[in-house]
Amino acid sequence: MLVLDDIHKVYGKGKEKKVEALKGINLRVEKGEIFGVVGYSGAGKSTLIRCVNLLERPTSGKVLINGVDLLALSPKELRNQRKKIGMIFQQFNLLQSKTIFQNVAMPLVLEHRPKEEIKAKVTELLSFVGLEDRMNHYPEQLSGGQKQRVGIARALATDPDILLCDEATSALDPNTTEAVLDLLRKVRDELGITILMITHEMNVIRDVCDKVAVLDGGKIVEQGPVIDIFTEPKTQIARSFVKTVLNDSIPKSVQKLIDESSKENPHGIYRILFKGASTNVPLLSNTAKHFSVDLNVLHGMITELQGIPFGNLLVELKGDREEIERAIQYIREHDAIIREVEQNGI
Template identity: 50%
Template sequence: MIRLEHISKTFRVGKNKIEALKDVSLEVNKGEIFGVIGFSGAGKSTLIRCINLLERPTNGKVFVEDRDVLTLNKKDLRKLRRKIGMIFQGYNLLETATVYENIATPLRLEGVSKDEIKQRAEKYLDIVGLTDRRNAFPSQLSGGQKQRVAIARALAHEPEILLSDEATSALDPNTTDAILELLLRVNKELGITIFLITHELNVIQRICDRVAVMENGKVVEQGSVVDVFTRPQQAMTKQFISNEAKFAIPVQLKGELLKTGKLVKLTFLGESSKDPVLATLAKQFDVLPSIIAGGIDQLKDQSVGNLLVHIKGDQSKVETAVKFLHEQDVLVEEVNE
């Protein structure tokens, strides 16, 4: 659906060059929700704007449905952009126009018939749950409602791809959840491919199928959300998804626990969460496992359980118990310091 090959983008600021993107390659499959995460300045916004050529790459190729976007003339590029909707953090609504007119005006400028405009506007207002606010002005709406209008406006063009540029970063947690649920519905019910960028881990966890992690203009890691979330390879990725905050315990207590046994972080996926692993340790290896901390993270299609466990007992038995854990369908990380 979308394929970026060795994309680079350099900006000139006075006499200086700024490399916003450095040899970025990734592929988005039709019908999936693909997320890009990174801290501010990582190059995310530049990357998403390269897809519809709001930013033209300095080097590399951009393919949408196997068409080389960079070779299109102005007329064909305009046609392609009609298939690509876009929503922004700042909503970009016309403050002097009603909700209905914010959706209808861009369609009118495209030459869509009056009857078709009315049909589409009503259809997508219903989808985003704002039929009763059709005559309201943006100043009368909450942030979440404004974003819903922006989504309805993008959908009214009936695109095949929806680009989301930090669409939830200005919203409170409850409103963010509601917008994410809406995007999931749009993806599932309308079959629209969604490409989003964010610095919020929960956005990736909740709705994305695959994710790329960006740092300093480069993609440092990418894969399925489950794989990247549970088996991060790069330091940058670990900063985003590390469970250290959940498992923070006083240094003195950690030292005491390490003197009497081992500390291990256990991650349970799918069927492994149903196995009585800790009970087996106590019964089979004559050790005493104690849960120090834990939590559950909800990904799009499954839950991931995390436990910080102290295993106390004879050193050799503890080592055997840890070896047993490594052999199970459980991800094990030993905490040594």
């Protein structure tokens, strides 16, 4: 388990201009979770992940790995703890003059492990990532996705409890990204390793993470299960990230209906959000049957988030105001979220 407790990181000392990169970060990543941290450039993502293994030493706060505060350790104790923290990088960081076998073996060589043990471990890891037939190749002979697989194998060499991923898919095309994310799921599911992912790609969060924190200006402005952040983002920055994956912008034709709605012609445009079991109920059909309202679906989509069905629909409700209110209450009672869309599109 990884806990970041009130982490601050300030650059600059004395008369130097101080820059506060992290401002009271609190995170709790449970064993076996894939936890994502998303933010724009300059939000503090890279500083945060480097504070986890103390490549950057926090100015204050605690970094707890399985209950051990890394900031309280001696240099020797810290070196031993770091063996339990693997890391993969955006640009792979492979040694070009070394073979794939030698790159993966490097952490074990530095620990002076026996040659036979190194050979067995590296062979096992390259088989795990699907590159056993490339062990004698050099990095320049591999594709970007293959290089990242080597990076993952190398990070697993010391049998870490936690794997840190710093923009691990940013340099990859969509198909290769999907393959690498599948491998990271395999790392979590088969090896039980906890993963902390730093990214600016919300599709990565959607596809692989259990929980997500949104970082902005060195602060976590929102965090929670991925399904909750996607379906009910609380902050503007979270909504902007979600829109890069689930575009719920209102079409011009629907916006015109919203702008033209009035009390004299009682009707309204509503956004209905379904998730989980509520997507399996014919809720809109039942609503139209039970209440004297006209219900017209104007726009929407049905998708999956972390294997959980999710629907986002824009509907028009026409009828007597009291009957519309009864219909809205009925929808809410069936575990769906419904809210009226105002003239500004919100």
